[in-house]
Amino acid sequence: MGRDQVDARRQDDGRRRFLRRAATVAGAAATGFGSLEAYAAQPAAHGAPAAGSCRGTVGRYPFHGAHQAGITTEQQAFAGFISFDVLAEDRKELTELFKTLTEQARILIRGVKPKDVEVAAEPQTQDGLTITLGVGASLFDDRFGLAGRRPRLLTPMPEFPDDRLDPTTCHGDLSLQICAEHPDAVVHVIRELARRTDGKMRPRWRADGFHNPARPSGASRTFVGFKDGIVNPDTASSKEMDRLVWVKPSSGEPAWTAGGSYQVLRLIRFRVESWDRVPTAAQEKIFGRRKASGAPLDGRREKDLPDYSKDPHGRKTPLDSHIRLANPRTAETADSLLLRRSYNYDGGFDTDGSLDLGLVFCCYQQDVVRQFATMQKRLAGEPLARFVSPTGGGYFFVLPGVRDASDWFGSGLLKT
Numbered sequence: 020m021g022r023d024q025v026d027a028r029r030q031d032d033g034r035r036r037f038l039r040r041a042a043t044v045a046g047a048a049a050t051g052f053g054s055l056e057a058y059a060a061q062p063a064a065h066g067a068p069a070a071g072s073c074r075g076t077v078g079r080y081p082f083h084g085a086h087q088a089g090i091t092t093e094q095q096a097f098a099g100f101i102s103f104d105v106l107a108e109d110r111k112e113l114t115e116l117f118k119t120l121t122e123q124a125r126i127l128i129r130g131v132k133p134k135d136v137e138v139a140a141e142p143q144t145q146d147g148l149t150i151t152l153g154v155g156a157s158l159f160d161d162r163f164g165l166a167g168r169r170p171r172l173l174t175p176m177p178e179f180p181d182d183r184l185d186p187t188t189c190h191g192d193l194s195l196q197i198c199a200e201h202p203d204a205v206v207h208v209i210r211e212l213a214r215r216t217d218g219k220m221r222p223r224w225r226a227d228g229f230h231n232p233a234r235p236s237g238a239s240r241t242f243v244g245f246k247d248g249i250v251n252p253d254t255a256s257s258k259e260m261d262r263l264v265w266v267k268p269s270s271g272e273p274a275w276t277a278g279g280s281y282q283v284l285r286l287i288r289f290r291v292e293s294w295d296r297v298p299t300a301a302q303e304k305i306f307g308r309r310k311a312s313g314a315p316l317d318g319r320r321e322k323d324l325p326d327y328s329k330d331p332h333g334r335k336t337p338l339d340s341h342i343r344l345a346n347p348r349t350a351e352t353a354d355s356l357l358l359r360r361s362y363n364y365d366g367g368f369d370t371d372g373s374l375d376l377g378l379v380f381c382c383y384q385q386d387v388v389r390q391f392a393t394m395q396k397r398l399a400g401e402p403l404a405r406f407v408s409p410t411g412g413g414y415f416f417v418l419p420g421v422r423d424a425s426d427w428f429g430s431g432l433l434k435t
């Protein structure tokens with residue numbers, strides 16, 4: 020970080036004291052994250068913020084660790100997903116870019132306490148901010164000499180049946196997922212990172228997402244009116260996360276990828292005008308859940324587990340319903356489960372007057388072929404497909420965590 024940047028960020032003594040204190044805490048917390056051996060022993064550290072719940076109270080997620088925050092982290096209310104093309108000229112400039120992103124993310128996530136705020140838009144400790152950096156397959160072309168280090172399964176996102184992909188909202192060299200409890204914190208981070216990296220990376224596309232409040236309780240609803248995010252792997256279980264989310268030293272991937280994860284982003288537009296004409300009972304059969312409660316069709320409460328073994332012909336839960344295809348709950352399909360972390364988007368009206376509402380579908384997994392692509396294949400041609408239209412997104416590999424104060428994003432990838 021240049022002197023002018025340091026000066027701009029540290030203007031008064033009180034704030035400087037705060038930042039020094041926070042730096043000490045961050046450094047101490049990082050002890051033990053220094054080696055790959057330590058990786059296996061790490062718990063899923065980002066599930067809950069350091070102090071209390073983010074929802075309306077003070078909370079800050081640690082920046083350092085074996086894995087990046089923003090993956091197993093309890094979902095914040097707002098998200099910005101931005102894909103960038105890298106403009107750096109060579110490997111040295113790319114390394115500088117990654118170091119700058121690390122330094123800025125470290126500062127931004129540390130936040131400032133309300134009493135220290137000088138600039139109203141600055142993220143505060145209670146914003147529960149996470150900044151999660153991924154790389155796309157195009158970064159491994161011939162610009163930076165990285166072709167031999169590409170994560171084995173990282174390809175450009177293929178076009179699936181029923182996709183209507185707009186090339187201007189697909190792919191990218193980098194993906195940044197910025198999540199926080201308040202939308203101004205997300206925007207502040209975008210502005211800061213754009214300013215600090217000017218000329219080294221250029222935004223390619225952006226999707227802003229948010230969660231609706233729970234109505235009346237439980238999981239929040241997307242714009243199809245159903246509760247979404249009811250079932251997900253257990254992020255508190257490091258065994259489960261090691262099985263489904265994190266790339267491991269034994270995954271047959273380049274060594275530097277251990278602790279990272281494959282991220283799939285899909286911008287999926289809802290055909291709400293058509294959907295809203297479908298009677299509720301038919302909508303429930305399409306999803307396999309009750310609209311009001313979120314319960315599976317053979318259950319009563321949101322958290323009840325469906326038992327498909329008692330319904331082999333799909334009389335209660337149609338065989339082609341969304342949840343039954345996505346997760347048939349068989350021993351053979353257990354390995355294809357993935358961690359969903361999606362957000363709603365509202366893009367206003369299209370030029371033809373139709374509503375541009377949908378989902379920024381986001382998921383994380385250890386193996387994008389075994390998990391997302393396999394699940395997507397099972398969902399191909401499902402009744403829901405008539406009412407949704409995937410228009411963009413990409414495949415990315417989210418880098419392993421920044422281990423400590425001396426580490427930086429992509430150090431394992433870029434060190435010679």
Ligand SMILES: C=CC1=C(C)c2cc3[nH]c(cc4nc(cc5[nH]c(cc1n2)c(C)c5CCC(=O)O)C(CCC(=O)O)=C4C)c(C)c3C=C
Nearest residue numbers: 243245246247248249250287342345346378380394395407
């Ligand atoms: C390839 C993976 C998935 C895509 C793409 C996807 C799109 C999608 N989903 C909804 C709405 C709901 N999905 C629900 C459950 C659910 N969806 C997936 C996967 C994909 N969804 C999974 C693995 C599951 C869990 C299935 C289970 O274990 O039972 C639900 C039900 C509530 C829930 O469990 O979260 C809803 C509602 C939309 C609208 C959509 C694309 C437009």
Ligand SMILES: [Fe+2]
Nearest residue numbers: 247341342345
């Ligand atoms: Fe789904």
